[in-house]
Amino acid sequence: MAPKDVKFIDDSIKTDNDDMTTEKIVYKPRIQWSNVAVNLFIHFGSLVGVYHMLTLQPKWQTYIWFLIVTVLCNLSVCIGVHRLWSHRSFKAVRKLRLLLLFFYTMAGQSSVYNWVKVHRVHHKFAETEKDPLNFRRGFFFAHVGWYCLTFHPECEKEMKRIDMKDIEADKDIMFQYNNYEILFFIFNIMLPVLTPCYFWNESLWISFWVCFVTRFAINFTQLNFTNSANHFIGRRPYDKGQSATDNLAMVFFSFGEGYHNYHHVFPYDYRSGEFGDIGHYNLSAVLIDFFAKFGWVYDRKMVSSEMISRRVMKSGDGTHFLSHEEAHKNAIYGYGDKDIDPDDQEDLDNMKN
Ligand SMILES: [Zn+2]
Ligand SMILES: [Zn+2]
DSSP states (O other), X not given: OOGGGOOEEETXXXXXXXXXXXXXXXXXXXXXXXXXXXXXXXXHHHHXXXXXXXXTOSOHHHHHHHHXXXXXXXXXXXXXXXXIIITOOSEEOHHHHHHHHHHHHHHTOSOHHHHHHHHHHHHHTTTSTTOTTOGGGOHHHHHTGGGGBOOOHHHHHHHHHSOOHHHHTOHHHHHHHHTHHHHIIIIIIIHHHHHHHHHHOOOHHHHIIIXXXXXXXXXXXXXXXXXXXXXXXXXXXXXXXXXXXXXXXXHHHTTSOOBHHHHHHOTTOTTSSSOOSGGGTOHHHHHHHHHHHTTSEEOOOOOOHHHHHHHHHHHOOSGGGGSOXXXXXXXXXXXXXXXXXXXXXXHHHHHOO
């Protein structure tokens, strides 16, 4: 269903002559046409960049530059604006924060301040009208539709209420917020596009489509699929009552951010998943641990395995046990196995005939 057709009954808004009556008004979201235009340009424009790349038109250095910038921008979103600033799941020294801020600004996903605000409200009120990414409004809305519509009034209220004091106290983040347009132009467009032109004489036309539009679209799509696919497709090993899912394809695509069911249950865990190693494709957690070795990261919050087990037993969908070694540690091969429970063994022996 197209989001523009969605109507919501808003109980909380009263009309002028409404005192004790329960008259309801219909909330009809308005389309933000400028955001629609940007979305169309980025998504369709990325095809131009992909065409240039598939027909081998860029210089080889441009492919490497494209790859490096795309990966670093994605990592700055996962590690920086998500795990560090939105969830405060670890602390980082200023030089690392500045590095993350640099690449995050290059990713161009709005100011840190706005990203954090939307994300915190999403976590606090997931699956309700207060959630800016409310999955109940459909896959398309959660993926990209929400950018193109005005917020639900209930959501707007929570945006104003959500605690942002830590972010407001960070002068680097507030500098980025107050100068966002010019910084977006310099870091998200000029720097990625002009570097190949200046250093290895790439064509401005090709660099624009490849290093700005396509690269931006990939970074943007990684984020959008976390908001959409990660609330629709996958398992719910930790809490089946939440829409968020664990989805291995998303884990791979987003450097460890696809353990979204876990993440919604334990948003303060810096690993954003039960396992923070490279074997589980959690590159973001591996890098956070790497920086911790040099003292650039400290005070990492982590959930104990006992806490995880308790939650799995209480509210998981049962799939946790399909994929974890410890779930099968008492498996038996057949009669005579020494791991058969003694009570079971006794019953079995009594049944022999
Ligand atoms: Zn989150
Ligand atoms: Zn979510």
